[in-house]
Amino acid sequence: MVMPMVAAVGQGSTALWYLTRATGLVSLVLLSATVVLGVVASVGWTTERWPRFLSQAVHRNLSLFCLVLVGLHVVTTVADGYVPIGYLDAVIPFRTPYRPLWVGFGALAFDMLLAVAITSGLRRRIGTRAWRNVHWLAYVCWPIALLHGLGSGTDARLSLALIITGLCVALVVAAIGWRLVTGRGTSPQRRIAAAVVGAVTLVGIGVVALSGPLRSGWSHRAGTSPAVLAEINAGFQSSSGTTTTAPPSSGGPPSPPFNQSVQGTYQTSTPDQNGQVSVVLTLTSSGASSSPLVVKLNGTSVNGGVSMSSSQVTWGSETGKVTTLQGSTIGATVGGASGSMDLTLQLNLDQAQGTVTGTVSGSSAGSGQ
Numbered sequence: 278m279v280m281p282m283v284a285a286v287g288q289g290s291t292a293l294w295y296l297t298r299a300t301g302l303v304s305l306v307l308l309s310a311t312v313v314l315g316v317v318a319s320v321g322w323t324t325e326r327w328p329r330f331l332s333q334a335v336h337r338n339l340s341l342f343c344l345v346l347v348g349l350h351v352v353t354t355v356a357d358g359y360v361p362i363g364y365l366d367a368v369i370p371f372r373t374p375y376r377p378l379w380v381g382f383g384a385l386a387f388d389m390l391l392a393v394a395i396t397s398g399l400r401r402r403i404g405t406r407a408w409r410n411v412h413w414l415a416y417v418c419w420p421i422a423l424l425h426g427l428g429s430g431t432d433a434r435l436s437l438a439l440i441i442t443g444l445c446v447a448l449v450v451a452a453i454g455w456r457l458v459t460g461r462g463t464s465p466q467r468r469i470a471a472a473v474v475g476a477v478t479l480v481g482i483g484v485v486a487l488s489g490p491l492r493s494g495w496s497h498r499a500g501t502s503p504a505v506l507a508e509i510n511a512g513f514q515s516s517s518g519t520t521t522t523a524p525p526s527s528g529g530p531p532s533p534p535f536n537q538s539v540q541g542t543y544q545t546s547t548p549d550q551n552g553q554v555s556v557v558l559t560l561t562s563s564g565a566s567s568s569p570l571v572v573k574l575n576g577t578s579v580n581g582g583v584s585m586s587s588s589q590v591t592w593g594s595e596t597g598k599v600t601t602l603q604g605s606t607i608g609a610t611v612g613g614a615s616g617s618m619d620l621t622l623q624l625n626l627d628q629a630q631g632t633v634t635g636t637v638s639g640s641s642a643g644s645g646q
Contacts (some may be wrong), residue, residue, distance in 0.1 A: 307343035309445035379428030529593030568593035
């Protein structure tokens with residue numbers, strides 16, 4: 278086997294990573310649909326085929342499904358272990374050292390969803406007025422959840438994610454605009470004030486997105502503490518207490534598509550008492566980038582290989598994960614200057630010298646090689 282320490286790597290952690298990303302994006306879609314149906318129900322719009330009670334029933338069921346999906350999003354994020362986020366961070370805003378503001382927005386949105394769900398279940402006991410006052414949090418929750426997705430996720434610049442986010446924004450804005458125009462039970466002054474607040478919020482989110490998450494290098498400007506960045510960029514701790522550290526990074530990967538030769542070194546740690554080992558490949562490409570391409574794998578030693586429990590791919594200021602691993606071929610996804618990109622590495626290891634040679638090719642995520 279050309280890469281004995283890598284070829285046996287599993288895909289459990291990668292599955293959690295994809296599930297985290299998918300549940301986050303789908304949760305935004307469901308939350309947007311919940312807001313739209315809530316507006317439809319509040320306006321009292323009906324047809325022969327769509328009576329009002331149907332809007333209310335679908336709205337209620339979608340809200341519960343959204344809450345369950347957000348819960349799954351939290352569980353997979355914590356279980357993945359890619360970044361230091363715990364269960365308390367999901368309910369206590371701005372506590373985590375990883376992108377505290379943006380992850381904190383997610384915790385805040387989750388708390389609001391919980392409050393709406395709980396008070397809806399207790400509606401008969403707390404009264405309609407108290408329930409309605411708390412229910413307004415659903416409108417506040419949506420832009421906060423949108424900011425969370427833009428600032429803490431890794432897919433904000435992907436074309437598909439941008440399209441889905443844009444459609445969600447358009448539908449919610451259209452529904453709220455319709456609600457303000459109809460003005461059912463609302464004074465003109467309150468409608469104008471709500472329209473101004475909504476417009477300012479929408480413009481603010483757009484400015485934040487264009488100046489932050491939708492620009493390259495966001496991972497280093499998102500507010501992650503220096504201690505956590507150092508931990509992420511450092512190598513895995515070996516059983517002897519030594520740490521493999523990647524060289525300082527600058528720049529990043531070239532714009533896809535590209536195909537370059539690479540060379541570098543690889544290091545493996547001694548298995549600890551639990552059989553945990555780490556593999557770190559540090560590669561320099563033949564392109565103009567001065568940043569090393571670092572592939573880090575951590576897991577259990579199994580028959581001379583590694584059953585991967587976590588991974589990280591770093592190239593300059595962009596990070597990602599291993600997605601496929603077959604012998605000497607490694608597939609990965611990272612954030613690039615033009616959005617997320619897929620990497621394919623064809624490598625040869627010299628076990629006697631601890632060196633690596635091969636090629637790396639890149640393409641826009643989802644486009645194939």
